[in-house]
Amino acid sequence: MANDAPRRPLQSAVALTYKNDSPAPKVVAKGRGLVAEQIIHVANEHGVHIHESKELVSLLMDVDLDRQIPPALYRTIAELLAWLYHIESAQKSGQPPPPAPDTSSPLRDQEEQ
Template sequence: MSDTPDERRRAVALAYQDPSAAPVVVAKGYGDLAERIVSTAKSDGVFVHDAPELVALLMQVDLDAQIPPMLYQVIAELLAWVYDLEREEASLDSESEASPRR
């Protein structure tokens, strides 16, 4: 029995470089390609969020295309959450560097 695309792992990578434009789908795939997308993101220190419903919607967006307006709010909330996590991590790192070593 072979896996259908709906049964296999899926992954989508977004890039958000221009604050005046919507994020762009820069990679997407199923199965082994999805695993490579996730692995590459993790090894590059990129946050990986597991949201199957959102991925299903993003899989419908063409490569190098901006996300559709109906996804702006959810992606904005996700990006804000990721930025908050990164700030907290940076704050914890700077606090640990400032602490005297024993």
């Protein structure tokens, strides 16, 4: 018996970490389907903010685990880190969170040069 229910597209997720003494953020987890769901679940459990960007995730999926993000993504990831900082500041002060940065074209800076 065939299931005629529409199938949800296969979800992908990437987790990054950044330490102040590190030159760039690193990819610490990535996956599709159930692995992606688990990454998102663990992030939610630990209060980690999640930003959805299919374009950015697609580019980050090409980065090997425990490797730094490529220089072409530095600006986009820096904007996300700044956004997360502002979210945390807003939460502490009771202010509304800022809007998420536009990451729909993560390589826009490369294209403009």
